Amino acid sequence: MRVPAKVNLQLAVGPRREDGFHALVNVFHAVSLFDEVTVKAASPRQSHALTALTATGQSESHLARVPLDETNLAARAALLLAEETGSGFPVDIHLDKHIPVAGGMAGGSADAAAALVACDRLWGCGLSRERLLDLAARLGSDVAFGLVGDTAVGTGRGELLDPMASPGRYRWVFALSTRGLSTADVFGEYDRLRPDAPDPRLDLALQQALASGDAEALGRSLSNDLQPAALSLLPELQRTLDAGRSAGAIGALVSGSGPTCAFLIGGGGEDAALVAEREAEVVAALWATGMCEQVVAADGDVPGATVL
Ligand SMILES: C[C@](O)(CO)[C@H](O)COP(=O)(O)OP(=O)(O)OC[C@H]1O[C@@H](n2ccc(N)nc2=O)[C@H](O)[C@@H]1O
Numbered sequence: 555m556r557v558p559a560k561v562n563l564q565l566a567v568g569p570r571r572e573d574g575f576h577a578l579v580n581v582f583h584a585v586s587l588f589d590e591v592t593v594k595a596a597s598p599r600q601s602h603a604l605t606a607l608t609a610t611g612q613s614e615s616h617l618a619r620v621p622l623d624e625t626n627l628a629a630r631a632a633l634l635l636a637e638e639t640g641s642g643f644p645v646d647i648h649l650d651k652h653i654p655v656a657g658g659m660a661g662g663s664a665d666a667a668a669a670l671v672a673c674d675r676l677w678g679c680g681l682s683r684e685r686l687l688d689l690a691a692r693l694g695s696d697v698a699f700g701l702v703g704d705t706a707v708g709t710g711r712g713e714l715l716d717p718m719a720s721p722g723r724y725r726w727v728f729a730l731s732t733r734g735l736s737t738a739d740v741f742g743e744y745d746r747l748r749p750d751a752p753d754p755r756l757d758l759a760l761q762q763a764l765a766s767g768d769a770e771a772l773g774r775s776l777s778n779d780l781q782p783a784a785l786s787l788l789p790e791l792q793r794t795l796d797a798g799r800s801a802g803a804i805g806a807l808v809s810g811s812g813p814t815c816a817f818l819i820g821g822g823g824e825d826a827a828l829v830a831e832r833e834a835e836v837v838a839a840l841w842a843t844g845m846c847e848q849v850v851a852a853d854g855d856v857p858g859a860t861v862l
């Protein structure tokens with residue numbers, strides 16, 4: 555399975571609810587930075603739903619943060635499906651990780667979405683899309699989006715998804731950090747900085763920019779209520795954002811709970827040579843900060859978990 559990372563085009567965070575989660579209006583956008591998840595029948599067969607989990611990837615520092623036990627979200631997805639359906643036989647799960655770990659791009663959630671679909675097929679459960687989305691939501695607020703992909707608005711705690719019209723194609727650059735940020739810590743810092751958060755609302759200017767495919771307008775409309783909290787925990791991210799903006803990015807923000815920073819470079823309607831030139835300048839400026847572990851380019855939007 556191939557499953558994409560996400561960037562949040564708008565992340566409006568309301569007050570903390572009684573269950574501890576925050577009410578969100580969350581505009582998800584899937585980008586072409588993929589994890590590959592392979593699920594195979596284990597041999598010899600054992601009595602557990604999961605027998606082994608392995609991971610590879612480009613970055614050793616990121617891989618070191620991926621748990622290889624039953625706390626891994628992909629393993630949890632397989633176990634939940636087995637428990638809910640009463641079916642399943644032992645499987646080996648391999649994660650080839652390219653989505654930054656604890657980077658605010660929903661890497662673990664993506665792997666969980668892929669594992670759900672893969673095990674559903676391998677075990678012949680034949681769950682409906684609704685059941686799969688329901689199980690995904692139980693695993694985490696971002697998991698359902700891994701199934702859906704493209705561009706979608708999430709409400710509730712982010713798990714109730716509606717597709718959003720976005721006919722345009724956009725070019726992005728992502729600055730990955732060697733550090734990770736815990737999503738729970740960033741929400742905690744948000745509560746400290748903003749104890750009286752209003753109810754979240756969809757930004758109509760963003761909706762319009764997406765509907766018309768206007769990259770400049772999209773760049774102006776990007777927003778993330780968690781950004782001040784991520785910057786408060788990792789103040790050096792401000793320099794990364796400033797460097798990308800000064801080099802010509804038409805929009806810049808922290809992705810989700812961070813610390814990955816996302817830079818909008820241009821849209822499909824623009825002169826391709828101009829966009830490529832802008833991309834090269836932004837990439838060079840980000841490397842020059844000396845603060846990025848990796849700088850990668852990607853396109854959005856792209857489909858959700860796909861069988862290869
Ligand atoms: C920041 C985002 O990535 C934006 O898409 C998501 O809201 C986070 O989604 P996620 O990583 O799937 O998060 P979950 O695994 O559901 O929750 C992790 C922790 O984040 C906090 N959390 C998450 C979602 C939400 N709506 N309110 C929260 O307060 C809670 O402290 C929770 O314990």
Ligand SMILES: Nc1ncnc2c1ncn2[C@@H]1O[C@H](COP(=O)(O)OP(=O)(O)OP(=O)(O)O)[C@@H](O)[C@H]1O
Nearest residue numbers: 626627655656657658659660661662663665696737
């Ligand atoms: N399959 C997985 N891949 C990466 N991390 C995982 C996985 N399963 C569990 N984890 C744990 O989850 C933590 C968060 O990882 P993840 O990459 O999902 O963060 P994130 O992209 O910031 O999440 P989100 O954007 O959904 O808030 C990691 O530090 C790791 O301990």
